[in-house]
Each structure stands twice: as structure tokens, then as C-alpha cells.
Amino acid sequence: MSLTNYLVLAAILFTIGAVGVLVRRNAIVVFMCIELMLNSVNLTLVTFARASGTVDGQIMAFFVMVVAAAEVVVGLAIIMSIYRTRRSASVDDASLLKY
Amino acid sequence: MVQAPEISLAALAPLLFVLGAACVGVLVEAFGPPEGRHRVQVAVALVGTLGGLVTSLLLAGERQVTAGGALAVDGPAVFLQATIAGLGALSVLLFAERSLDPARSAFVAAAAVPAGSPRDRELMTSSRVQTEVYPLTGFAVGGMMLFVAANDLLVMFVALEVLSLPLYLISGLARRRRLLSQEAAVKYFLLGAFASAFFLYGLALVYGATGSVRLADIRAAAAVGGTDLLLVLGLALLVVGLMFKASVAPFHAWTPDVYQGAPTPVTAFMAACTKVAAFGAILRLLYVAFGTSEWTWRPLVYGIAIVSMVVGAVLGLTQTDLKRMLAYSSIAHAGFLLTGVLGLNGGADAAGSGLGATMFYLLAYGLTTLGAFAVLTLVRDGAGEATHLSRWAGLARRSPLTAAVMALFLLALAGIPLTSGFTAKFAVFRAAIDAGAWPLVVVALLASAVAAFFYLRVIVLMYFAEPVVDGPTVGVPGLPTTIVLAVTVTATVVLGIAPGAVLDVAERAAIFVG
Numbered sequence: 001m002s003l004t005n006y007l008v009l010a011a012i013l014f015t016i017g018a019v020g021v022l023v024r025r026n027a028i029v030v031f032m033c034i035e036l037m038l039n040s041v042n043l044t045l046v047t048f049a050r051a052s053g054t055v056d057g058q059i060m061a062f063f064v065m066v067v068a069a070a071e072v073v074v075g076l077a078i079i080m081s082i083y084r085t086r087r088s089a090s091v092d093d094a095s096l097l098k099y
Numbered sequence: 100m101v102q103a104p105e106i107s108l109a110a111l112a113p114l115l116f117v118l119g120a121a122c123v124g125v126l127v128e129a130f131g132p133p134e135g136r137h138r139v140q141v142a143v144a145l146v147g148t149l150g151g152l153v154t155s156l157l158l159a160g161e162r163q164v165t166a167g168g169a170l171a172v173d174g175p176a177v178f179l180q181a182t183i184a185g186l187g188a189l190s191v192l193l194f195a196e197r198s199l200d201p202a203r204s205a206f207v208a209a210a211a212v213p214a215g216s217p218r219d220r221e222l223m224t225s226s227r228v229q230t231e232v233y234p235l236t237g238f239a240v241g242g243m244m245l246f247v248a249a250n251d252l253l254v255m256f257v258a259l260e261v262l263s264l265p266l267y268l269i270s271g272l273a274r275r276r277r278l279l280s281q282e283a284a285v286k287y288f289l290l291g292a293f294a295s296a297f298f299l300y301g302l303a304l305v306y307g308a309t310g311s312v313r314l315a316d317i318r319a320a321a322a323v324g325g326t327d328l329l330l331v332l333g334l335a336l337l338v339v340g341l342m343f344k345a346s347v348a349p350f351h352a353w354t355p356d357v358y359q360g361a362p363t364p365v366t367a368f369m370a371a372c373t374k375v376a377a378f379g380a381i382l383r384l385l386y387v388a389f390g391t392s393e394w395t396w397r398p399l400v401y402g403i404a405i406v407s408m409v410v411g412a413v414l415g416l417t418q419t420d421l422k423r424m425l426a427y428s429s430i431a432h433a434g435f436l437l438t439g440v441l442g443l444n445g446g447a448d449a450a451g452s453g454l455g456a457t458m459f460y461l462l463a464y465g466l467t468t469l470g471a472f473a474v475l476t477l478v479r480d481g482a483g484e485a486t487h488l489s490r491w492a493g494l495a496r497r498s499p500l501t502a503a504v505m506a507l508f509l510l511a512l513a514g515i516p517l518t519s520g521f522t523a524k525f526a527v528f529r530a531a532i533d534a535g536a537w538p539l540v541v542v543a544l545l546a547s548a549v550a551a552f553f554y555l556r557v558i559v560l561m562y563f564a565e566p567v568v569d570g571p572t573v574g575v576p577g578l579p580t581t582i583v584l585a586v587t588v589t590a591t592v593v594l595g596i597a598p599g600a601v602l603d604v605a606e607r608a609a610i611f612v613g
Binding site (some may be wrong): 018029034048053056060067079081082084085095096 | 262281310
């Protein structure tokens with residue numbers, strides 16, 4: 001199977017993630033969509049590593065995973081703290097700051 | 100057998116100093132006794148940032164690529180590292196201010212306690228302070244210093260996250276108006292993570308197009324196949340990710356909300372240091388990696404600069420909150436900075452005046468905006484800082500000194516002669532005209548004129564309006580804030596009247612390596 005298929009799949013996953021961030025309302029779901037975008041990047045990196053016959057891309061995918069894990073810790077802490085006050089994780093409810 | 104990369108510890112000293120101090124801060128937080136911890140943490144954070152400042156000043160004139168080619172320690176990197184470390188030290192002083200708020204700190208006593216709960220109200224009046232904010236700031240400063248020296252897209256990405264993650268946290272730690280602060284943190288986090296996903300996808304596409312993420316290799320590959328679709332797409336996505344951090348319109352949606360919701364000392368830190376770091380990375384990416392394929396990004400940056408200046412200046416007019424107004428001012432200034440970015444023609448080796456001018460602008464703007472936010476922490480009423488414009492009416496009669504200092508900063512932001520803002524704007528506009536971008540400079544001058552209106556409106560309000568009854572009080576700053584105000588006022592005046600020496604240093608530092 002041609003490697004292009006994997007790149008197209010990754011691009012589709014990235015787009016689904018990006019659209020999800022823009023249309024979903026729950027902060028947790030928005031965050032999951034961002035994780036989907038990061039994982040589509042991993043797929044792209046691994047595919048390009050395969051295509052070029054080097055391991056650089058695979059190592060970069062590890063870096064991305066570690067950074068994504070750190071981001072989850074910080075992100076969930078922030079979302080939790082606002083949830084405990086408001087009893088809601090909807091990004092529409094958080095609307096004190098505007099104009 | 101894996102060959103260990105060659106690492107020059109001397110060239111990495113500023114980074115090691117700042118990050119080492121942050122690690123010590125974590126240990127103090129874990130094992131130090133709670134009483135007296137605040138003083139120790141402030142001392143550790145100051146030693147780290149000032150050490151970073153001194154070591155980077157000692158590195159002046161250094162030109163080398165180290166750590167296996169991952170870091171470039173060159174003129175722009177050292178100049179911007181010194182700027183970030185210095186502004187970071189001033190921000191730490193603002194964080195350490197304890198005599199303004201009756202609760203003795205701008206930061207929440209226990210971030211895990213839900214806002215508005217009985218326990219929260221109890222803690223509100225206690226004099227307990229939280230000190231996690233100092234090591235977090237240390238890591239953010241370290242990440243920013245790494246960001247401007249990154250010679251590799253992957254290192255750039257890791258640095259981007261190291262600087263962003265602590266910022267997401269500390270912007271949610273306000274002592275008062277906690278809901279607003281938490282909301283700012285959520286917005287900053289979700290949009291920031293969204294932008295770094297774009298940066299990362301750009302990284303992957305550039306890797307696919309060139310087979311490397313090293314900036315020098317990308318430059319070599321771009322020189323051959325500069326119009327490769329994959330490469331151009333990757334470049335565009337990288338630029339989007341970086342422009343987001345630099346709060347350039349149209350990627351500015353988070354800026355006003357986060358600037359308003361975050362604790363004011365944190366806003367000062369973000370406005371000054373993040374801007375410097377993000378522009379450092381933009382300059383390095385565009386000139387080192389894509390210096391040979393200039394015509395693929397020039398029109399894009401040209402358009403973004405115009406949008407940013409217009410959006411910042413026009414929307415700034417409608418603001419009624421001072422923190423929000425300064426946020427839109429920061430968006431407009433990002434546009435002015437981009438005119439400087441466009442003012443450098445030639446490749447990475449050309450010592451163009453645009454690069455030096457942009458670095459001088461970053462230094463001048465960072466100091467002025469830090470000072471302006473420091474003044475905002477002084478004017479308070481029962482609910483904390485009084486940032487609504489109407490509350491500032493007639494402030495000059497209540498406290499002539501505060502009003503005069505604020506007026507100076509606003510004049511500098513507007514770019515009035517004899518302040519640092521004028522010198523900086525003059526330098527970037529001249530560089531842009533030299534590069535033939537005069538239509539952009541015409542737009543920039545018009546935007547400056549519009550922006551000057553909302554700065555001057557605050558000055559008129561402070562000096563010529565009747566004071567409001569039961570208006571805000573002006574707090575007497577303690578030693579830390581006094582130092583910050585003294586340094587920023589001096590710098591704003593000196594860089595306006597006698598900028599020669601500093602401009603010269605910036606010009607001489609303006610050579611990229613790599």
C-alpha cells in the first residue's frame with residue numbers, strides 16, 4: 001500500500017480534530033479533539049520517517065507523546081478547577097470575559 | 100556505539116542558570132518550611148533570572164552552534180535572552196509585591212479550593228501566600244530563552260511548550276475575581292494547545308518535504324525546491340503557530356480575555372516576555388530556515404502585519420477596561436514589530452537594519468508595557484484593582500506622581516518623541532522603507548495615529564476630568580514595585596533621549612548563525 005494513503009488519513013484526522021475544536025462545546029471534548037490533532041501529526045511523522053528511511057521522525061513522535069502527556073496534566077487540572085466552581089465544563093458557560 | 104554530541108556548557112550558562120534555579124525552587128517548595136518560604140522563593144527566582152541576565156551579557160559576541168546543532172548561540176539569541184531574563188527578573192519583583200493587596204499577595208492562597216466556597220472566603224482574608232508561582236515563572240523564562248536560541252524545529256516546539264504550560268497555570272491563579280482568572284486560563288490553554296497542534300503539523304510537513312528539522316538543512320532544501328507545496332504549507336502552519344504566541348491578529352482572539360482575566364503581574368510578564376520570545380523565534384524561523392524562499396512568506400507576513408495593526412488600533416478605541424485596552428495595544432504593537440521583520444532583506448548572513456531595529460523595539464516595548472501594567476496594580480478599590488476606565492477620572496488630582504508615570508508610559512506606547520516608543524518605531528519604519536515596504540509604513544503611521552487617540556484619551560481623563568466620588572485609592576507601593584517602576588521609567592526616558600548606545604548594541608548583535 002502506498003505511503004500516501006497514510007498521509008491522507010493523517011490529514012483527514014487532523015481536519016476532524018480541528019473542526020471538532022471549533023464546533024464542540026464541552027472543554028473535555030475540545031481537548032480530546034486537540035489530542036486527535038497531535039496524534040495525526042504522529043502518524044504523519046512516522047510515515048515520513050518510513051518514506052525517507054531514517055528514524056528521526058519516529059523519535060520526534062516520542063517527543064510529541066511526552067509533551068502531549070504533560071499538556072494533559074496541565075489542561076485537566078485547569079478544566080477541573082473551573083468545573084468544581086461552575087459544575088459545568090461547557091466553554092459557552094465561561095463567558096464573563098468579553099468585548 | 101552512540102556518539103555523544105558536543106555541548107558547550109559556557110554557551111548554555113544562561114539557560115542552565117534559569118532552569119537550575121527553577122528546579123531548586125521546586126525542591127524548596129517540596130521540602131522547605133512554610134514560614135519564610137516566600138522570601139526564599141523570591142530570592143531563588145531573582146538569583147536565577149539575574150544570573151541568566153549576567154551570564155548572557157558575558158556571552159556577548161558569541162557565535163556558535165552547540166548541543167549537537169540543536170541550539171544556536173549567536174547575537175540575536177544572546178541579546179533576546181538577556182532581554183527576557185531582565186524582564187523576567189522585573190516580573191518576579193512584581194509578583195513579590197506584598198504591601199498593595201490587603202491580603203498581602205496577588206495570588207490565590209489555595210488554587211484547588213473552589214472559588215466562592217466557604218473555605219475560599221476564609222482563605223481570602225488570611226495572609227497565607229502561595230509560592231508555586233515562582234518556580235513556574237522560572238520554567239517559563241527558561242523556556243522563552245530556549246525558544247529564541249532553538250536551531251531545530253523540534254527544540255523550538257519543546258521550548259514552546261516549556262514556556263506555555265507554566266503560563267497557562269499562573270494565569271489562573273488570581274486572588275480576586277477568581278472565576279475570571281480561571282476562565283482566562285481555560286481559554287488560554289485550549290487556544291494555545293490548538294495553536295501548538297498547528298505548529299506541530301507544520302513541523303511534520305516541513306520534515307516530510309526536506310527530510311530534516313534542522314534550520315540550516317531546511318534552508319539548503321528550500322533553496323533548491325522553495326515552491327514545493329508541502330514545504331509552503333508547512334511554513335504557513337509554523338507561522339500560524341508562532342503568530343498565535345506573539346498575539347498577532349487574526350490569531351489574537353485569546354489576548355484581550357487572558358490579559359484581562361490573569362493576575363496583573365502575570366499579564367505584565369506575558370505581555371513583555373512572551374512577545375520577545377515569540378518574535379525571536381519568528382525572526383529565526385523566517386531568516387535562517389526560509390531566508391532563501393523569502394517570496395513565499397513575504398506577502399503572507401505583509402498582510403498579517405496590516406491586519407494586526409488595524410485590528411489592534413481600531414478595536415482598542417472601543418475598550419472601557421484598561422487591561423483590555425493594553426491588550427489591543429499589544430496586538431497593534433505586534434503589527435508594528437512585523438514591519439520590522441519585513442525590513443530585513445537578504446538572507447541569514449546579512450546584517451540588515453531590520454533585525455537590529457526589531458530587537459531594539461522588543462526591548463523598549465517590553466520595558467514600557469511592564470511598567471504600564473505595574474502602574475495598574477497600584478490603583479485599587481474594595482474589589483481589587485480598579486481597571487475600568489471611568490474609575491481613573493481625575494486621578495492626577497489624587498496622585499499626581501502615579502498619573503505622571505502612567506502618562507509617560509502611554510506616551511511611549513503611542514510613540515511620542517523623546518520616549519523609547521518613538522525611537523523604536525522610527526527604527527523599524529526606517530528599516531521597512533529601506534526594504535521598499537513603504538505602503539506598509541503608511542498604514543502603520545495611520546494605525547499609530549488611531550492608536551494614539553485611545554492612549555491620549557486616558558491621559559485626558561486622568562488630568563482634565565472631575566474625580567469620581569468614592570473613587571479608587573492609590574496604594575503606596577513597596578520596595579519591589581518601586582524598583583520596577585524606577586527601572587522602567589528610567590529606561591523609557593533614556594531609550595528615548597539617548598538610544599544610540601543600545602541601538603548600536605542591537606545592530607551589532609543582529610547576525611544569525613546557522
